[in-house]
Every structure is written in structure tokens, then in C-alpha cells.
Amino acid sequence: KNQVEQSPQSLIILEGKNCTLQCNYTVSPFSNLRWYKQDTGRGPVSLTIMTFSENTKSNGRYTATLDADTKQSSLHITASQLSDSASYICVVRVDSNYQLIWGAGTKLIIKP
Amino acid sequence: DGGITQSPKYLFRKEGQNVTLSCEQNLNHDAMYWYRQDPGQGLRLIYYSQIVNDFQKGDIAEGYSVSREKKESFPLTVTSAQKNPTAFYLCASSIRTGDEQYFGPGTRLTVT
Numbered sequence: 355k356n357q358v359e360q361s362p363q364s365l366i367i368l369e370g371k372n373c374t375l376q377c378n379y380t381v382s383p384f385s386n387l388r389w390y391k392q393d394t395g396r397g398p399v400s401l402t403i404m405t406f407s408e409n410t411k412s413n414g415r416y417t418a419t420l421d422a423d424t425k426q427s428s429l430h431i432t433a434s435q436l437s438d439s440a441s442y443i444c445v446v447r448v449d450s451n452y453q454l455i456w457g458a459g460t461k462l463i464i465k466p
Numbered sequence: 467d468g469g470i471t472q473s474p475k476y477l478f479r480k481e482g483q484n485v486t487l488s489c490e491q492n493l494n495h496d497a498m499y500w501y502r503q504d505p506g507q508g509l510r511l512i513y514y515s516q517i518v519n520d521f522q523k524g525d526i527a528e529g530y531s532v533s534r535e536k537k538e539s540f541p542l543t544v545t546s547a548q549k550n551p552t553a554f555y556l557c558a559s560s561i562r563t564g565d566e567q568y569f570g571p572g573t574r575l576t577v578t
Contacts, residue, residue: 358508388566397470397556397569398509443508452564456508 356381358446358457366463371434375460377427377444385449389418389429392441392459401429401442431462439464469493470570472557477575479551487542487573489557497563498540502526503554503572512555515540516563544575551577 358379367373379387386405390398402411402418404427411418415432431438441459448455469492479485491498496517501509511524515534529548534540540559544551554574558567 363506385564395554395572395574397558397572399569400566403566447564454511454567456510458506458508 356446356448356453356455358444358455360442360444360457360460362460363458364461364463366465367434369434369436369464369466373431373434373462375429375431375442375462377429377457379425379427379444379446379455379457381425381446381448381455383449384422384425385447385452387418387420387427387447388445389416389427390443390445392443394440398443434464436464436466438462470557470559470568472555472570472573475571475573477573479575479577481577482546483577484543484545485551485575485577487544487555487557487575489540489542489570490538491540491557491559491568491570492538493559493568494537495559495561495568496537497560497565498534499558499560499567500524500530500532500540500542501556501558503556509556512542514563544577551575 361376388403389401392398404420417430420427443459444457446455473488499514500512513532515521531543556572557570560567
């Protein structure tokens with residue numbers, strides 16, 4: 355069964371600190387993996403997309419990694435800001451039918 | 467939220483009533499989607515449309531209906547047959563099926 359699991363479910367860190375969010379997937383055949391940021395009460399916004407051959411991709415203070423062998427991805431946030439408080443969602447696309455498998459998200463709270 | 471609008475932001479209905487959620491996009495995208503988001507769960511696909519006058523059921527289509535008479539518009543009707551309609555509803559669009567999806571701001575529906 356195609357699944358995407360994210361950990362932790364929620365995380366609280368102090369402003370200025372770094373953090374890493376995890377995404378494990380069992381999706382086959384794999385097409386690509388995206389990380390979305392979703393502010394409370396808003397729609398998700400894409401942060402990064404990675405294909406099978408990409409190991410790392412950055413978007414400002416956000417850096418995503420992908421290990422296709424272990425089927426794991428991580429999203430690292432550097433020097434967190436209050437505006438980083440949001441849910442971060444990992445989504446994997448199935449290559450054969452364009453289906454998207456959504457993770458439940460990690461809720462990140464940045465405290466001043 | 468790009469060029470996708472959803473209205474209204476909050477909607478309240480009595481049980482047994484049908485309700486229609488609006489979704490409009492000016493991105494000239496062919497594909498449009500409706501998702502439902504519940505606390506602690508990943509997004510679940512209700513319906514999607516690859517092109518005007520065409521739409522397909524997603525994973526949880528029961529109790530919902532859609533139409534795609536214009537490229538810009540993809541309204542979702544939540545019928546009285548939907549057993550648990552209270553949720554956050556997100557509309558999205560993409561250039562083609564499988565491409566990056568752009569989300570609207572969402573509609574929070576509460577049925578009592």
C-alpha cells in the first residue's frame with residue numbers, strides 16, 4: 355500500500371534554532387517528492403520538489419534531502435523565524451498514474 | 467494562493483442541506499482538484515478534472531458532486547448524503563494532471 359509517514363507530528367522550537375522534519379514513504383513506482391508549507395487556515399504552498407536522482411535541494415533557509423534507497427526525505431530549516439510556524443507536508447507522486455500520496459504533516463511552532 | 471479563489475472562507479449549514487463551494491482560477495490551468503482536510507490526516511482527493519466537461523472521482527467522492535462547464539470554474543456540492551461533511555475543503559489547479567498543484571485559501575464548512 356502506498357503510504358507517506360511524517361515525524362514528528364508536532365514540534366516546538368525557539369526562534370533562531372534549526373530543526374529537521376522527517377518523511378518516510380512506501381510509494382512505488384516513485385516519480386517525485388514535494389514538501390509543502392501550510393499556514394493555519396490557508397492552502398499549502400510548494401517549497402521544493404525532488405526527483406529520483408536528486409539528493410538535496412534548497413529554497414532559502416529550507417533544505418530538503420532525498421534518499422531513494424531508504425525511501426526517506428528530510429526538510430531542514432535553518433535559523434528558524436516566527437513566520438516558519440506552520441504545518442509541513444510531504445507528498446509523493448506515483449509515477450504510473452500521477453496519483454499523489456499525502457502525508458499528515460508536521461505542525462511546527464516557533465516560540466520567541 | 468496564486469490565482470485561485472475560493473468562497474466563502476467560512477460556511478455554516480444545517481444537516482440535510484446541500485451546499486456548493488466555489489472555486490475559480492485565472493491561471494489558465496487545465497486540471498483542477500478538490501481535497502478534503504481533516505485534523506491529523508493527509509489531504510484526501512474528492513474529485514478532479516483534467517479538462518473542461520470532464521471529471522473523475524477521487525478517493526472519497528461519495529456524497530459529493532462537481533461540474534466543470536468552464537475552464538476557470540470547478541464548483542463542489544456537498545450533498546446531504548455526505549455523512550461527515552464538516553471539514554476544511556481545498557481547491558487546487560495545475561497546468562496538466564501530475565504537474566505542480568497551486569492551492570486556493572480553502573473553505574471551512576461546518577454542518578450542525
